[in-house]
Amino acid sequence: MNMLRGVPRTVRLLALGAFLNAVVSFTFVYLFVYLVGPRGLTVTQAGVISGVGGIGLVAGNFTGGWFGDRLGHRRALLTGACVSGASLVVLPALPVAALYAVLPVAQYAAGVVRAANAALVAVSVSGGGRRQSFALTRFAANGGFAIGPPLGALIAARFSYDWLFVADGVGTLLFAAYAARILPARGSAHSAPAHDPDAxxxxxxxxxxxxxxxxxxxxxxxxxxxxxxxxxxxxxxxxxxxxxxxxxxxxxxxxxxxxxxxxxxxxxxxxxxxxxxxxxxxxxxxxxxxxxxxxxxxxxxxxxxxxxxxxxxxxxxxxxxxxxxxxxxxxxxxxxxxxxxxxxxxxxxxxxxxxxxxxxxxxxxxxxxxxxxxxxxxxxxxxxxxxxxxxxxxxxxxxxxxxxxxxxxxxxx
The missing domain is CATH 1.20.1250.20 (MFS general substrate transporter like domains)
Known part of the structure; x- marks a missing residue:
C-alpha cells in the first residue's frame, strides 16, 4: 500500500501489538461502574480512586521517557507492560483499601508503556517517515478501542466485571511477550543508549x-x-x-x-x-x-x-x-x-x-x-x-x- 511506504517493519509490528493491546484495554472504561457496583463503594470513593488512577496515568506518560533514555525504550515498555498486566490480574482479589495504591501503579505503568511505545516508533524511523508511522500506530490503537468497549460489555454481561480486569491483565502480559519477541534486545536504538555526561x-x-x-x-x-x-x-x-x-x-x-x-x-x-x-x-x-x-x-x-x-x-x-x-x-x-x-x-x-x-x-x-x-x-x-x-x-x-x-x-x- 502506497500510504505505508517508508513505514519500517518494526513500526508495523508495533502497530499490530498496539491494536491487540487496545482490544483488551477496556477495564478503565468500566472502572467507575465496577467500583460503585460490584465493589459497593460510594460515588465519592469511586471518584477519588478513579481520579488518583488518572493522575498516575498522566504521571507515567510524563516520566516514562526518562526510563527509556537511560535504560532503553524496549526495557521501559516491557517493564511497564508487565507491571500493569500483573496489577490488573490480581486486582479483583484485592481488598478495597489496596485499590488506592494498586490502581495508580497500574495506570502509571500503562502511561510508561504509552510513552515508550511512542519513543520506539520515533527511533525506528528516520525523520522523513515519522508522520506516516505515527498515523499507523494511532490508526491501529483507535481500531482496537473501537472493538474493546463492546467486547468488555459482553464479558461483563456474560461473566462478571472481575473478568474484565483479568482479561485486560492477561492481554497486557501477552503484549509484553509479543513486544519482547519483535524488538531486538541488543545492538539497536531500542537498547539503552550510552550515557554521555556532557550531553x-x-x-x-x-x-x-x-x-x-x-x-x-x-x-x-x-x-x-x-x-x-x-x-x-x-x-x-x-x-x-x-x-x-x-x-x-x-x-x-x-x-x-x-x-x-x-x-x-x-x-x-x-x-x-x-x-x-x-x-x-x-x-x-x-x-x-x-x-x-x-x-x-x-x-x-x-x-x-x-x-x-x-x-x-x-x-x-x-x-x-x-x-x-x-x-x-x-x-x-x-x-x-x-x-x-x-x-x-x-x-x-x-x-x-x-x-x-x-x-x-x-x-x-x-x-x-x-x-x-x-x-x-x-x-x-x-x-x-x-x-x-x-x-x-x-x-x-x-x-x-x-x-x-x-x-x-x-x-x-
Missing part, C-alpha cells in the same frame, strides 16, 4: 527549541478543551432533551472518520509544514465548540463532532512527529514523554474544570472552549517564526525513506 539536559534542549515549548503548552490547552466531549458534552446534550443514543452516534462519527481518513490524510499531507497543520487542526477544534453556541440541535452537534474530529486528524499525528523530529537523539524518550503527558493531561483537567464552568455559567462553557482552542492554534501558527531546528528542513525530509526491512536493521532516527 545537554532536556530543559536546555527545549529552550533551544522554543517552538516545541509553545506546541506543548498549546497541546495541554487544547486537550483540556478536546476532552470536554467525554465529560460535559453528554451532560449538555441530556440537559437539552437528547438521549444517550445521540451521544453514542456522535462518538461513532468521531471513531469512524478517524479510521477512514487519518492514514490517507497523513499520506496526502506528508509534505506540508507540520506546525501549519497543527495550528489549523487546533482552529478546527475551536470551530467545533463554537458550533454549539447557537444551541444543542442534532445538526449543530453532528457538525461540532465532525469539525472536532477533522481537527484531531490534522493536529495529533503531525504534532507527535514534529516533537520526535525536533528531539536530540539522547533525549528522544523524554521529548516523547513530554508530548505524551501533554496530550493526555485533559483526562485529569477536563472533567473538574469543565464541570465547574458548566455548573456556574452553562452558557460560558462553549465560547470559552472555542476561545482557548483558537488561541492555542494561533500560538502554534505564530511559533513557525521562532528559532530552532526549523520547519524548512523538516518539510524537505518528509519524503518517506526506503523500507528498512527487519527490526534489527531499524535506523536510530
Amino acid at each position: 545537554p539536559g532536556v530543559w536546555r534542549e527545549l529552550r533551544a527549541r522554543p517552538a516545541v515549548l509553545v506546541l506543548l503548552a498549546a497541546i495541554v490547552v487544547v486537550d483540556l478543551v478536546y476532552r470536554q466531549q467525554y465529560s460535559t458534552l453528554p451532560v449538555f446534550l441530556a440537559d437539552h432533551g437528547h438521549s444517550t443514543q445521540l451521544y453514542g452516534w456522535l462518538l461513532a462519527i468521531n471513531g469512524g472518520v478517524i479510521l477512514c481518513l487519518e492514514l490517507p490524510a497523513a499520506h496526502v499531507l506528508r509534505r506540508r509544514a507540520p506546525l501549519g497543520l497543527v495550528g489549523a487542526g487546533l482552529l478546527l477544534v475551536g470551530l467545533g465548540y463554537a458550533l454549539l453556541i447557537p444551541g444543542a440541535g442534532v445538526l449543530f452537534a453532528a457538525a461540532m463532532m465532525l469539525s472536532l474530529t477533522l481537527g484531531e486528524i490534522l493536529y495529533k499525528t503531525p504534532a507527535t512527529a514534529y516533537v520526535a523530529d525536533q528531539a536530540p537523539g539522547h533525549a528522544q524518550g523524554r521529548f516523547q514523554s513530554l508530548y505524551a503527558g501533554a496530550s493526555i493531561s485533559g483526562q485529569v483537567l477536563a472533567p473538574p474544570l469543565g464541570a465547574a464552568v458548566y455548573a456556574s455559567a452553562p452558557a460560558l462553557l462553549w465560547p470559552l472552549c472555542a476561545l482557548l482552542a483558537v488561541g492555542a492554534g494561533a500560538a502554534v501558527l505564530a511559533a513557525r517564526r521562532l528559532p530552532g531546528r526549523g520547519e524548512r528542513r523538516q518539510v524537505a525530509a518528509e519524503e518517506p525513506p526506503i523500507e528498512t526491512g527487519s527490526p534489527e536493521r531499524a535506523p536510530a532516527g
Whole structure:
C-alpha cells in the first residue's frame, strides 16, 4: 500500500501489538461502574480512586521517557507492560483499601508503556517517515478501542466485571511477550543508549527549541478543551432533551472518520509544514465548540463532532512527529514523554474544570472552549517564526525513506 511506504517493519509490528493491546484495554472504561457496583463503594470513593488512577496515568506518560533514555525504550515498555498486566490480574482479589495504591501503579505503568511505545516508533524511523508511522500506530490503537468497549460489555454481561480486569491483565502480559519477541534486545536504538555526561539536559534542549515549548503548552490547552466531549458534552446534550443514543452516534462519527481518513490524510499531507497543520487542526477544534453556541440541535452537534474530529486528524499525528523530529537523539524518550503527558493531561483537567464552568455559567462553557482552542492554534501558527531546528528542513525530509526491512536493521532516527 502506497500510504505505508517508508513505514519500517518494526513500526508495523508495533502497530499490530498496539491494536491487540487496545482490544483488551477496556477495564478503565468500566472502572467507575465496577467500583460503585460490584465493589459497593460510594460515588465519592469511586471518584477519588478513579481520579488518583488518572493522575498516575498522566504521571507515567510524563516520566516514562526518562526510563527509556537511560535504560532503553524496549526495557521501559516491557517493564511497564508487565507491571500493569500483573496489577490488573490480581486486582479483583484485592481488598478495597489496596485499590488506592494498586490502581495508580497500574495506570502509571500503562502511561510508561504509552510513552515508550511512542519513543520506539520515533527511533525506528528516520525523520522523513515519522508522520506516516505515527498515523499507523494511532490508526491501529483507535481500531482496537473501537472493538474493546463492546467486547468488555459482553464479558461483563456474560461473566462478571472481575473478568474484565483479568482479561485486560492477561492481554497486557501477552503484549509484553509479543513486544519482547519483535524488538531486538541488543545492538539497536531500542537498547539503552550510552550515557554521555556532557550531553545537554532536556530543559536546555527545549529552550533551544522554543517552538516545541509553545506546541506543548498549546497541546495541554487544547486537550483540556478536546476532552470536554467525554465529560460535559453528554451532560449538555441530556440537559437539552437528547438521549444517550445521540451521544453514542456522535462518538461513532468521531471513531469512524478517524479510521477512514487519518492514514490517507497523513499520506496526502506528508509534505506540508507540520506546525501549519497543527495550528489549523487546533482552529478546527475551536470551530467545533463554537458550533454549539447557537444551541444543542442534532445538526449543530453532528457538525461540532465532525469539525472536532477533522481537527484531531490534522493536529495529533503531525504534532507527535514534529516533537520526535525536533528531539536530540539522547533525549528522544523524554521529548516523547513530554508530548505524551501533554496530550493526555485533559483526562485529569477536563472533567473538574469543565464541570465547574458548566455548573456556574452553562452558557460560558462553549465560547470559552472555542476561545482557548483558537488561541492555542494561533500560538502554534505564530511559533513557525521562532528559532530552532526549523520547519524548512523538516518539510524537505518528509519524503518517506526506503523500507528498512527487519527490526534489527531499524535506523536510530
